[in-house]
Amino acid sequence: MSAFPLTPVSETDVDESAFSEIVARLDRAGVDSIGALGSTGSYAYLTREQRRRVAEVAVRAAGRTPVMVGIGALRTVDVLRHAEDAQAAGASAVLLAPMSYQPLTGEEVFDLYADVTATLSVPLVVYDNPGTTHFTFSDELHGRIAALPRVASIKIPATPADPQRARERVEHLRSHIPSDVTIGVSGDPAAAGGLLAGCDAWYSVLGGLWPDVCLALTRAAQRDDPATASSISDELAPLWKLFGEFGSLRVVSAIAEQMGLVGAANLPKPLQGLPDGARRRVEQVVERLAPVLARH
Amino acid sequence: MSAFPLTPVSETDVDESAFSEIVARLDRAGVDSIGALGSTGSYAYLTREQRRRVAEVAVRAAGRTPVMVGIGALRTVDVLRHAEDAQAAGASAVLLAPMSYQPLTGEEVFDLYADVTATLSVPLVVYDNPGTTHFTFSDELHGRIAALPRVASIKIPATPADPQRARERVEHLRSHIPSDVTIGVSGDPAAAGGLLAGCDAWYSVLGGLWPDVCLALTRAAQRDDPATASSISDELAPLWKLFGEFGSLRVVSAIAEQMGLVGAANLPKPLQGLPDGARRRVEQVVERLAPVLARH
Numbered sequence: 001m002s003a004f005p006l007t008p009v010s011e012t013d014v015d016e017s018a019f020s021e022i023v024a025r026l027d028r029a030g031v032d033s034i035g036a037l038g039s040t041g042s043y044a045y046l047t048r049e050q051r052r053r054v055a056e057v058a059v060r061a062a063g064r065t066p067v068m069v070g071i072g073a074l075r076t077v078d079v080l081r082h083a084e085d086a087q088a089a090g091a092s093a094v095l096l097a098p099m100s101y102q103p104l105t106g107e108e109v110f111d112l113y114a115d116v117t118a119t120l121s122v123p124l125v126v127y128d129n130p131g132t133t134h135f136t137f138s139d140e141l142h143g144r145i146a147a148l149p150r151v152a153s154i155k156i157p158a159t160p161a162d163p164q165r166a167r168e169r170v171e172h173l174r175s176h177i178p179s180d181v182t183i184g185v186s187g188d189p190a191a192a193g194g195l196l197a198g199c200d201a202w203y204s205v206l207g208g209l210w211p212d213v214c215l216a217l218t219r220a221a222q223r224d225d226p227a228t229a230s231s232i233s234d235e236l237a238p239l240w241k242l243f244g245e246f247g248s249l250r251v252v253s254a255i256a257e258q259m260g261l262v263g264a265a266n267l268p269k270p271l272q273g274l275p276d277g278a279r280r281r282v283e284q285v286v287e288r289l290a291p292v293l294a295r296h
Numbered sequence: 297m298s299a300f301p302l303t304p305v306s307e308t309d310v311d312e313s314a315f316s317e318i319v320a321r322l323d324r325a326g327v328d329s330i331g332a333l334g335s336t337g338s339y340a341y342l343t344r345e346q347r348r349r350v351a352e353v354a355v356r357a358a359g360r361t362p363v364m365v366g367i368g369a370l371r372t373v374d375v376l377r378h379a380e381d382a383q384a385a386g387a388s389a390v391l392l393a394p395m396s397y398q399p400l401t402g403e404e405v406f407d408l409y410a411d412v413t414a415t416l417s418v419p420l421v422v423y424d425n426p427g428t429t430h431f432t433f434s435d436e437l438h439g440r441i442a443a444l445p446r447v448a449s450i451k452i453p454a455t456p457a458d459p460q461r462a463r464e465r466v467e468h469l470r471s472h473i474p475s476d477v478t479i480g481v482s483g484d485p486a487a488a489g490g491l492l493a494g495c496d497a498w499y500s501v502l503g504g505l506w507p508d509v510c511l512a513l514t515r516a517a518q519r520d521d522p523a524t525a526s527s528i529s530d531e532l533a534p535l536w537k538l539f540g541e542f543g544s545l546r547v548v549s550a551i552a553e554q555m556g557l558v559g560a561a562n563l564p565k566p567l568q569g570l571p572d573g574a575r576r577r578v579e580q581v582v583e584r585l586a587p588v589l590a591r592h
Binding site: 046 | 307308335340341370371372394395397398400401403405408411427428430543564567571
């Protein structure tokens with residue numbers, strides 16, 4: 001279970017001390033790895049200098065937990081700079097999404113990964129996130145990229161809700177990639193289904209905030225206890241509903257604020273926190289889930 | 297007819313002398329305005345410093361032609377910095393698209409325009425380009441934004457091909473915005489239809505490369521000569537087909553290279569120029585259009 005923490009920001013800068021404590025909490029909870037500067041970590045909104053500092057703070061606060069750092073940018077030359085900075089900061093791996101402004105072709109995306117892996121000395125996770133990058137990978141392209149040196153894992157979007165179709169999805173991708181490249185599910189509501197369908201990892205937004213319950217779900221799936229994994233996910237359904245409605249980032253930002261982990265207005269503008277009505281609904285859901293959290 | 301030039305780049309920098317000549321050509325052709333650092337000008341891929349220099353070069357090379365400068369960025373604080381730089385460089389107007397990584401809500405986009413116009417001393421053009429920003433404006437939201445101070449125009453995506461539906465589209469938007477806010481069509485294949493449907497301007501990609509023929513089309517529409525405007529657009533149909541297939545940016549980049557205006561590999565990586573087969577088709581179309589260009 002790789003936990004993706006928020007990067008709390010002020011109007012112009014990063015709240016480094018709040019971020020450091022968020023990361024340290026994850027290390028204390030014993031997550032398997034930490035994904036700093038993922039989409040939930042607002043990497044796309046920060047300057048090179050801010051990202052360099054966030055990577056350093058993450059590695060320091062994470063203790064012995066390995067840290068993966070997001071290096072995506074619209075321009076290849078900037079991706080290469082972020083890769084350098086992440087490695088210099090001590091990242092154990094990097095995470096790269098093919099961000100786009102002009103729609104990208106498959107060849108352009110392949111060459112981006114080829115250019116980056118050619119200079120990399122840590123493993124790379126391919127970040128397949130069509131909701132933010134607006135690029136859709138084919139499994140053939142995944143196969144070509146996964147065969148590049150240093151590619152270690154693919155972070156895929158939500159697997160289908162139907163268990164049989166989820167298994168087919170994972171097996172189809174698996175048939176295109178080298179056997180030592182892992183597949184990790186993202187889209188938290190699909191996590192239990194994805195892990196039970198054969199994904200090796202969960203790249204988790206909620207894990208960056210509530211690591212214990214996410215670890216309990218993951219460990220259940222890993223010890224082949226589908227009933228427990230599914231039942232934990234089902235208990236979290238009211239939260240998954242809010243994720244679907246408002247986006248997981250805005251919801252975890254509101255919860256982190258309610259937990260006192262971050263200040264108000266912690267998202268990079270133009271992104272805004274939830275409006276008051278939605279905030280109250282989040283509070284009610286969190287209250288309702290308190291017994292679930294207490295149990296794990 | 298507002299002409300949107302390419303910003304030719306090398307691996308890491310901008311080819312300022314090529315850019316300066318591209319802009320000077322547009323001034324000599326007598327375009328109505330120049331849209332520097334639009335999508336065709338690759339604004340989203342350049343650093344603040346590069347954009348500041350491009351804005352300065354554009355204003356200098358444009359002579360007496362007014363220059364509008366693109367100020368879009370993912371983060372509001374960066375948009376404000378680009379707005380400052382553009383004004384300091386002597387821009388006559390700025391152009392702002394609601395770039396997104398996390399999907400934006402209508403309120404977030406409204407507040408972005410409110411924050412930017414509050415500090416602006418030149419007119420602003422709202423850049424509605426769902427193909428690159430992945431944000432879709434409602435006409436109600438256009439109306440609220442258009443009522444903000446300094447908002448002077450809206451650059452809309454292609455109007456419908458059917459003339460009646462194009463008129464309805466323009467009239468519907470017009471009914472939501474103040475009467476002194478103009479509407480300009482983009483999506484070059486729709487330019488003649490959009491102008492004849494009542495748009496006040498054409499924000500033109502091809503105009504940044506072949507200003508004369510685009511001015512001829514525009515002037516015909518302005519003097520209420522729909523037959524001539526449509527027939528010029530029809531003559532350019534083979535080019536519009538290539539725009540649809542490869543994206544207008546890659547096609548004008550290839551033509552500019554063939555014309556000797558820019559060097560090879562003039563797009564910011566990961567964007568790539570056209571592959572060889574497509575390049576030959578572009579050459580053939582340009583050859584076939586030579587008599588059309590000679591006539592205007």
